[in-house]
Amino acid sequence: MTAPDLLAHPAPAAADEALFTQIANDVRQRGYAVCPGALPLALCDALLAQLQAMPAERFERAGVGRDDNHTLNRFVRSDEICWITGDSPAGRQWLDWSARLQQALNRQLLLGLFSFESHFAHYGPGDFYRKHLDAFRGNTNRVLSLVAYLNSHWQPDDGGELLMYLDEARGDTLKVVPALGTVVVFLSEEFPHEVLPAQRDRHSIAGWFRVNTSTAGRVDPPR
Ligand code: OGA
Ligand code: MN
Numbered sequence: 001m002t003a004p005d006l007l008a009h010p011a012p013a014a015a016d017e018a019l020f021t022q023i024a025n026d027v028r029q030r031g032y033a034v035c036p037g038a039l040p041l042a043l044c045d046a047l048l049a050q051l052q053a054m055p056a057e058r059f060e061r062a063g064v065g066r067d068d069n070h071t072l073n074r075f076v077r078s079d080e081i082c083w084i085t086g087d088s089p090a091g092r093q094w095l096d097w098s099a100r101l102q103q104a105l106n107r108q109l110l111l112g113l114f115s116f117e118s119h120f121a122h123y124g125p126g127d128f129y130r131k132h133l134d135a136f137r138g139n140t141n142r143v144l145s146l147v148a149y150l151n152s153h154w155q156p157d158d159g160g161e162l163l164m165y166l167d168e169a170r171g172d173t174l175k176v177v178p179a180l181g182t183v184v185v186f187l188s189e190e191f192p193h194e195v196l197p198a199q200r201d202r203h204s205i206a207g208w209f210r211v212n213t214s215t216a217g218r219v220d221p222p223r
Helices: 003-008 012-030 041-053 070-076 089-109
Strands: 032-035 080-083 115-123 129-132 142-149 162-167 172-176 183-187 193-195 202-210
Touching: 012 032, 012 089, 012 183, 041 089, 041 202, 070 129, 089 115, 089 142, 089 202, 162 183
Parallel strands: none
Antiparallel strands: 032 183, 080 115, 115 202, 129 193, 142 183, 142 202, 162 172, 162 193
C-alpha cells in the first residue's frame, strides 16, 4: 500500500485522533464543536442494536438536577433515559471511545477531566427538553457536555433539533440536526440549549465529563 492510500483510509484509531484534535481546537477557539459523521459506524451500529434489544422498561422518566418535583420535571423535559454502563459490549465500546476523547482533550486542553457519566435518551413524538444549562456556574463539576445522535434518515420535517444559544446578547443560535453519527461537544457552563419537539422517535446519548472536586478526605464518586 502506498502512502496516499494510507492517508485516504486511516486506521480507525488514527481517524479518531484527527477528530479528537478537531474537537479540541473547536472547543479552544469557540467553546463548542459540532461534528457530523464523527461517531465510528461500527460503534453507531452496536449502540443501535443495543437500543433495539433493550426492553422499554429499562428507560426511566428523566429528572432535572437533584430536584424530585415530578410536575416541574415534566414541564422542563419529557424524555426518558437509561444510564450507560460497561456491562454490554456496546456500552463498553462507547465508554472506551469517550475515554479516548477525554484523554485527548486533557492532553490538548489541560482540562483535568476526571470522570464521565452518560445515558441514552429517548424522545417520543412531541417530547422536548426546554432551554437549560447542563451545569451552573461554580456549582457543579460538569465541565464538558458530549451529545451523540443515533437517528438514521432524519428528515427536515422531523424536528427534534438541538438548539444552542451561542451568544444570547447577539441572538446567535445554532440548530443541530440529530442525524446518525453527529457528535456535539460544548462547555457545560457556557451554552444554554434545548431540544425542540420531535415528530418521531429520537434517540441520543448525552454525557458529561467532570473534574474532581474532592476536598481533603472526600473523593467524588464517579456519578
Ligand atoms: C441533555 C441534552 C441534548 C440532545 O440531555 O442535557 O441537552 O440533543 N440533550 O439530546
Ligand atoms: Mn443538556
